Amino acid sequence: MQKRCTQMFLNKRKAAYFYAAFFLLFTMVIGISIGTISVPILSVIKILTSYLGPDSLVNNVDPMHVNIVQNIRLPRVLLAGLVGASLSIAGAAFQGLLRNPLADPYTLGVSSGASVGAVITLFFQFSIPILGGLTLPFMSVLFSFMTIIFVVFFAKKMDPAMRVETIILTGIIIGSFLSAFISLMIALTGNELRQIIGWLLGSVSMRGWEYIRIFLPFFLVGTGLLLSQGKELNALAFGEERAQHLGIHVQRRKMIILLAGSMLTGAAVAVSGTIGFVGLVIPHFVRILVGPDHRHLMGVSLFVGSGFMILADLLARTIITPTELPIGVITALVGAPVFAGLLLRRRKRG
């Protein structure tokens, strides 16, 4: 009976990985296929597999479709997926580290920092010569890093042990301050208002491969670091003292998780704006599927988060064509009711 129970749980976990991966593939294919010009699913699959194998597969596909897929849809879907994955894994890690299921990647004010960088760029309409069009993401990442360094520095000044309560408090203080700063710039702005608001609500449209190239290193380093801290996060979830008693170098691990999570969040905000609810809802949902073990929670969240974001982007650009909605609106519209449902469900069970 015992054995079977464990077995079932293990199988459930394997199944979760399988379904999550399938979900991601499925959303990728339909995300690429559907749009103002529809690309047949078969062609999508052919074009995608051509990246892996022989180019010959693409030969009998409409060149316009190939062009749309390769230059517009694929980078867009990939970016949405990467952003969704980053926010979800960072959310899962922060919830564990801060021992608070209601934490999300924005709790520490990183997103406000990234936004300030972007809004400054939009407000002053400047560009750094070598970077050109990439000035905005560059400024955004730069500011997000400055923010997290400032949060950590300030928290350490306040409390040398850097307890999570202090970190959360510092994050909220700095986040509020930066938000006020953004509001100030919005108030002062004239023509660029729509641009700024549009960016703040989040979007992955018209980013192209360059953005993916900027984003990918942060993504790889960030997710790699977080995935290697699964066990430590499990222990940290029981409190820092408990974790130290179990043999975890709390200060070092905390710093790694904070920096990796912030790196992912900052980079995600930099390329796509502040997209809410993904980092909060996805880990919650996945926790129901695979349990609270962070090794699997973060792994499955990667797939589910990216699939969810691709789907949200698909909705954002198709629901009232030709107008594109900000993706943040969609994630919030979908995410909030889902989250409420999850909470209700938990209450019923509890």
Next chain:
Amino acid sequence: MLDIRNLFFQYETKKILQDISFKVKKGEMVGILGPNGSGKTTLMKVISGILTPQKGQVHIKDKPINDYKTKELAKVVAVLSQHVNESFSYTVREIVSLGRYAHQSGLFQSRSARDEEMVNQVMQQTGVLTFQDKSIHELSGGEKQRVYLAQALAQEPEIILLDEPTNHLDLSFQKDLLDNLREWSKKRDLTIICIFHDLNLAGLYCDRLLLLHDGKVEVDAAPSVVLQENRVKKIYQTDIKRTFHPIRPAPQMALVPRKIERHKREVDPSAITITSERVEVRVPVPLYTLSSGVVGAGMGWYKGFVNRHVDKTYRCEDYREDMEEYLLRNGFIPSETVGMMTAVYTEDATFQFIKREGFSVLLVVTAGVGNAVDAAHSSEHSSFLHPGTINIWIFVNGKISEQAFLQSVITATEAKAAVLRDRKIKDQETGTIATGTSTDSILVAATQEGNYLEFAGTITSLGKCVAEGVYNCITEALDKRERRLSQE
């Protein structure tokens, strides 16, 4: 195993630990006691490496604690803390497996067969194996505590630190936990350092106690030395009375509640009722009583005192149960009553109330000498249990010491022997002067209020009352008996 030298610790400006030094040997079970704010928990945190002292050193296995890496330390010291954050519903097995963290290495930190075996073993030992797949949130306080204990044991530590582990636990869990800990400390040389709130549990289970007071070690010694009445009173600022465990040789501390003002109550002859069936004394407030009897023998607090008349031929398999039924039938609560039996006519009972400066004594006696025995030749008698024939009750309106209880018994017995000697009552079988009868009973009860009477030897004021009263009452009772017998 553990060596702590001149430890100083302070938060900001508040000094918590001041010059603490002590050593713990391998396999020892040491209890840390002290009132709230005495620095117990801080000391624990210093020993477990959470806090770094401003001055002084903690050596574990002859190595300064600072030289240990966090992981290394976790292989030697495990901690069972009071509060654990449980934000997420981990399963029991997942929680226990975390205990193996320090033993795993490498990038993927995969579980070895040894880890798996260890986890199963400790779950078995702590009895959590049966609910290993349950979520921690589904468990009761006692079960959770066992899960965290299993986690600590999975670390395979040499020292376990516990902070009030019996908090929130049912009696049976408290006992199980401490029994297990002590067994492990003895069998596997596990060193245990445990903070206790409950002095009595600490005294029962620990090899040694460390009493902290204002961040200093007040005393570090065996429980019987540490738990002195005056010291505990002083440090905990409360009224306690030292007593002892009835089964184990351990000191116990009994709290003494503040006394509620009430009317002064005295036991006087009005409390006595004499009928042909029994002699009874009822008092409204329990008396501290030492007695030999059928029910309520030994020491205790009792409100009812019954000397029941039974026929000479009374035989009952379970005379105790019979007596309890008898008491219930007659409106006594057996647990609050001392019950004796006698074959003597209870109407012949005599009593005397003696008042002295500051205290008074009431004596009640039933006496018959049908089976008088000379104690010097008692070996010549068969040991057959007859209902008692000389029953002496001594009620003292005063506060008397335990030794006064015993001395009262001695004094009363001597007075009894004197009566038999003076009346030349003989042991029928040996022909010598008897010292008593074969089944005499005695009872000494005191209100434990008013003047303190420490001694009750024959020439003390209490002893004189007892001797005089007992002598007179027995004499009078025997006179009455003889009169009755001659009339029949």
